[in-house]
Amino acid sequence: MVPIPFDPNRVQKVKDDFLAADALTKTLNPELLKSWQRSKDAIGVPANIRDVPRVSDELLDAHLLDMFQAPLARVSDDLDGTGMGLLLADSQGRILQRWSHDHNALDHLDRLGTVRGAVLAEDVVGTNGVGTVAATGRSVQISGAEHFADFYSQAVCTGSPVRHPITGKLLAVVTVSSDLSERSGLLRPLVTSVTMQLEQQVLDVEQPAARMMFSSFLETVRAHTGPVLAFGPQGLVMQSQKAGRLTVADLNLIQQHCAGERRSGRLALELSTGTVELQVTALGDDAGVVVALERDRRTATTSIGPARPQLVGRTPEWLQVVHQVARHREARRPLVIAGEPGTGRTSLALGLPFRPGTAVAQGLVTDAAERHVVGSRKWLQKLSEKLTASAPVIVRGIETLDPHTVDGVRSLVESSTGRGPVLLTLAAASPEEAEGVAARLGMSSLWVPPLRERTADIPALWHVFAEQVAHGAGLELRSDALELLQGYAWPGNLKELRGVLEQLALTGKRGAVLPADLPASMQGARALSMIERVELEAIRKALHEADGNRSKAAEILGLSRATVYRKMKAYRMTA
Known part of the structure; x- marks a missing residue:
């Protein structure tokens, strides 16, 4: 080996660079540095990444996409107008698949080579919001120059792993890709x-049915x-890739x-794209139905008869509650199914729309308000008789019961020999209030989201209510009117929405519904986008964690205090 001549100036410069680099690396996330090192070991330098390789469709897991197509299509609809792309790897x-x-x-994703079949593994294209999640099994957000490849330097990729809930095995990666913005720090709660x-x-798919x-x-x-399409137990929905082109209204x-x-x-059935013929295959053991769509061939069909009324709603907040009630x-x-008045608590308990006075309602629902008419003793006796049967028992409106009667209900339920489920509905102002009542009853509680938190369901709810109260009137919402409804606070929830349609029917309104046709109180509203709703919830959680300290909440969110203050003012929030 030829000895290197000693040069004190060169040694001093190398030493200074080394110490400076060590100090600088301490300002970065250690996990990011580990990812860079893995990328360097596998690829060398960023300049070695010239393009993004692709694999053929035959090598992609079609079953995984079929399983997740329906929920991700709904998320994509909620992201409409945000300029973001949704990726499943x-x-x-x-x-x-990608959605936007x-x-x-989409043009931005095309330029980056982020298309179906693209391989974004970390050892192929370096640090990124897909491959780094797959490599570590942890959620990441890679912003701008944090990417190993230079052509990703203007993007933010926020990714999170999808694990099997029982085995913990990594199944997939979900990533939201966007440009650099101050809102990027609040994308993690969305992806999670x-x-x-x-x-x-x-x-849900793990259940036998x-x-x-x-x-x-x-x-x-x-x-x-x-x-x-397939509709299974507990509100489970499956959707093939070709069904991904259907609109939310068509799906509903x-x-x-x-x-x-x-x-x-x-x-x-008449859908937004025209008339289609549905081949409905009913499965045994309450496993649901599979529906294949074909263009209407005007052939004779075998009718399956009138459909059983279903609960309306496709938003994750609503479906989560539907699933949990079904499991109970x-x-x-x-x-105890609790929520603000008019949120659909009794319908959730029944598993179908509640219609007072119908045979189903009279047979299964016991109204707590009857206690004021017949007296507590006779009312409890009637409840006791129902609890001995195998049919479900639903007690509606337990907020009207006095403490003594509430204790009586608890005693009857705990000593019940019946085999049917017992579901109680409660009108409450907050989840905390509901938890207090449920604790007195010795039961768990479930909070039903108010309509203002599931505004994506308004088009489907409008369609159903319009058919009920103004059949044949063709009361179709114009997009600008829908935007006003989705921005309204809905203190009366579903009842108030139905009331809007009833009022329109009384006036003889027909055809398209314009903003001017809506009540004056709704004409100045603006809808929050999905991103805004996620931001709002993230700030609320950070403030709660920080005990109302806005500076600490800003640190938790990774945002400046000025940004948090401005957003709190925009959302009319208080600490």
Whole structure:
């Protein structure tokens, strides 16, 4: 080896650079530095990454995409107008699908090579919001120059792992891709909430009936060239890739006509794209139905008869509550279903829309308000008789009961020999109030989201209520009127929405509903986007964690205090 001549100036410079670099690295996330090191070991330098490789469709997991297509399509609809792209990758970092309603966002993804089949593994393209999640199994946000490859330097990629809820195995990666902005720091709660929905989807599929439905769904997808849907127990929905083109309104309409059917058959349905023929296959053991869509061939069809009324709603907040109520019902565990007045608590308890005076309502629902008419003793005696049967028992409006009667209800439920589930509904101002009442009853409680927190369901709810109160009037919401409804606070919840339609019907209104047709109180509202709702919830949680300290909340969120103050003012929040 040839000795290197000693040069004190060169040694001093190398030493200074080394010490400076060591000081600088301490200002960065250690996990980011580890990712850079892994990328360097596998690739060398960023200049070595010239393009993004792709694999053929045959190597991609179609079953995984089929399982997650429906919930991710709903998230994509909520992201409309944000300029963000939604990505689903497998555990090896290969893109299975991307969603975006923004042409600029899609063009941006195209330029980066982020298309179906693209391989974004960390050892292929370096540190990024897909491959680094797959490599570490942890949520990450990679911003701008934090990416190893230079061509990602203007993007923010926020990714989170989807794990099997029982085995913990990494199944997939969900990533939101966007440009650099101050809002980027609040994307993590959004992506985490999406992955939680997908893990819940996996857990639902693990149930025996749901496994039967999923198996039949996959068989139909392989055999059928058109869109395929499946509606299973506990509100589970499956959607093939081709069905991903259906609008939310079309999906809700198909679900209302087919979900819960116990007979197979065909029926024609008018969707936004025209008339289609549905081949409905009812599965045994309450496993649900599989629906294959075809263009209407004007052939004779075998009608499956009138569909059983279904609960309306596709937002994650609503579906989560539907799933949880269904589990309590199946496990026959008592539950207090609480929420603001008019949120649909009794309908949730029944598992179908509540219609006072119908045979189903009279047979299953015991109204707590009757106690004021017949007296507590006779009312409790009537409840005791119902609790001995195997049918579900629903007690409506327990907020009207006095403490003595509440104690009586608890005693009867705890000593009940019946085999049916017991569900109690409670009107309350907050989840904390509901938890207090439930604790006195010795039960768990579930909070039903108010309409202002599930405004994406308004189009479907409007359609159903319009058919009920003004059938044939064609009361269709214009987009500007819908935006006003989605920005309104809805203190009266579903009842108030139905009241709007009833008032329109009384005036003889027909056809398109314009902003001027709505009540004056609703004409100055503006809807919060999904991103704004996530921001609002993230700030609320940070303030709660920081005991109202705004500076500490800003540190938790990774934002400047000025940004947090400004957003709190915009959302009219107080500490």
